[in-house]
Amino acid sequence: MIVAGGQGTRMGMALPKQFLQLGGKPILYHTVASFARALPQAHIVLVLPEQDVSKLQMVLEHFTDRIDMTVVTGGSTRFDSVKRGLQSIPKDSIILVHDGVRPFVSDALIHRCIHAALEHGAAIPSLPVVDSVRMLGQDDQFAPVDRNKLRIVQTPQAFRGDILLPAFEQDYHIDFTDEATVVESLQHKVWLVEGERNNIKITTPEDLHLAESIIAQGKNF
Amino acid sequence: MIVAGGQGTRMGMALPKQFLQLGGKPILYHTVASFARALPQAHIVLVLPEQDVSKLQMVLEHFTDRIDMTVVTGGSTRFDSVKRGLQSIPKDSIILVHDGVRPFVSDALIHRCIHAALEHGAAIPSLPVVDSVRMLGQDDQFAPVDRNKLRIVQTPQAFRGDILLPAFEQDYHIDFTDEATVVESLQHKVWLVEGERNNIKITTPEDLHLAESIIAQGKNF
Numbered sequence: 001m002i003v004a005g006g007q008g009t010r011m012g013m014a015l016p017k018q019f020l021q022l023g024g025k026p027i028l029y030h031t032v033a034s035f036a037r038a039l040p041q042a043h044i045v046l047v048l049p050e051q052d053v054s055k056l057q058m059v060l061e062h063f064t065d066r067i068d069m070t071v072v073t074g075g076s077t078r079f080d081s082v083k084r085g086l087q088s089i090p091k092d093s094i095i096l097v098h099d100g101v102r103p104f105v106s107d108a109l110i111h112r113c114i115h116a117a118l119e120h121g122a123a124i125p126s127l128p129v130v131d132s133v134r135m136l137g138q139d140d141q142f143a144p145v146d147r148n149k150l151r152i153v154q155t156p157q158a159f160r161g162d163i164l165l166p167a168f169e170q171d172y173h174i175d176f177t178d179e180a181t182v183v184e185s186l187q188h189k190v191w192l193v194e195g196e197r198n199n200i201k202i203t204t205p206e207d208l209h210l211a212e213s214i215i216a217q218g219k220n221f
Numbered sequence: 222m223i224v225a226g227g228q229g230t231r232m233g234m235a236l237p238k239q240f241l242q243l244g245g246k247p248i249l250y251h252t253v254a255s256f257a258r259a260l261p262q263a264h265i266v267l268v269l270p271e272q273d274v275s276k277l278q279m280v281l282e283h284f285t286d287r288i289d290m291t292v293v294t295g296g297s298t299r300f301d302s303v304k305r306g307l308q309s310i311p312k313d314s315i316i317l318v319h320d321g322v323r324p325f326v327s328d329a330l331i332h333r334c335i336h337a338a339l340e341h342g343a344a345i346p347s348l349p350v351v352d353s354v355r356m357l358g359q360d361d362q363f364a365p366v367d368r369n370k371l372r373i374v375q376t377p378q379a380f381r382g383d384i385l386l387p388a389f390e391q392d393y394h395i396d397f398t399d400e401a402t403v404v405e406s407l408q409h410k411v412w413l414v415e416g417e418r419n420n421i422k423i424t425t426p427e428d429l430h431l432a433e434s435i436i437a438q439g440k441n442f
Binding site for chain 1: 345350352355363369370371396399401418422427431434
């Protein structure tokens with residue numbers, strides 16, 4: 001499941017960020033293509049805001065092969081969008097939920113997540129933090145935190161269907177910031193697999209610039 | 222002051238990471254060149270491990286213009302290395318301390334840090350976190366934290382000399398993870414300026430790959 005809900009406000013552009021061009025094709029094309037390439041047998045569920053369904057042709061026109069894809073219109077929150085996307089997915093699936101604006105996910109990472117989900121039920125990519133990090137304290141100041149205790153969490157977040165589907169039957173809670181937190185609220189443990197630095201989430205013009213650099217080398221990371 | 226203390230262990234290579242090639246020149250060349258370009262009048266202090274001084278020619282041979290630079294051998298910790306580098310710097314300077322493996326710092330960011338240090342005494346570049354983040358809790362599990370409360374901290378960290386120099390007269394403390402924490406231990410406030418996504422710290426082969434992509438576009442970010 002690829003969730004493309006962004007509105008592009010941080011980009012300062014009228015077009016939602018997932019439709020911005022990267023190497024001459026929309027970001028969302030690259031994301032879908034990464035999964036189609038890694039998992040030719042998989043079914044792709046694309047969750048899109050209703051007002052963006054008309055822009056889908058911008059993505060589809062770049063595919064030469066047929067893509068096995070269902071398009072679902074999203075809700076007002078990430079939780080609601082994913083919940084809608086799950087409706088047609090059978091319980092005995094392995095389900096990967098991925099951000100539409102992370103185009104550089106590699107085959108290796110996708111397979112790492114699947115294998116970990118098969119073994120552990122729930123798995124997410126994570127990375128150590130190399131920069132110093134500060135956290136807002138009760139005194140309204142940013143104080144240093146021990147970066148060795150921190151992990152960055154990426155997508156795809158991978159789950160056995162019999163774990164993910166019941167978890168999304170719950171009512172929404174403000175702590176549900178990703179799919180892993182939804183599953184954990186039912187006491188399921190989530191396994192961490194190694195993420196990838198290049199698996200960036202494109203949210204600012206600067207990220208798009210960086211992404212252009214990656215794509216310009218013609219490599220699929 | 223450019224601090225190039227890494228040993229390259231995370232790179233899995235014999236050559237320290239600051240000497241690895243990026244676009245045909247050592248990473249450290251690019252870092253020094255960024256400052257030489259942004260601040261042609263500035264004096265550069267380069268802090269290097271003693272065993273790496275002999276490798277400096279690899280960096281210097283790529284400069285066509287003369288570089289106003291002092292080389293200082295580093296200590297066993299970052300704190301000690303910076304302290305040694307500070308020894309020849311006058312108190313009425315504005316001092317920027319920068320990681321040797323952050324080659325893509327822009328002119329704009331360097332000047333932003335200087336201006337903020339002039340106004341506020343101490344300034345560091347910071348960025349919001351776009352990925353989800355988890356923190357190791359007392360139960361040995363990684364639990365979600367509110368990323369809106371987190372800021373990534375980069376370099377250059379910029380200070381008025383009359384603040385930074387006395388701060389480094391203190392004894393070393395384990396909480397001194399960067400220069401800002403040293404200054405804060407004397408109750409100085411540190412101002413946050415906006416950092417840059419491309420100002421990456423190259424610590425893994427994957428980072429180097431990403432850096433190659435940036436340099437391949439021939440742009441100076």
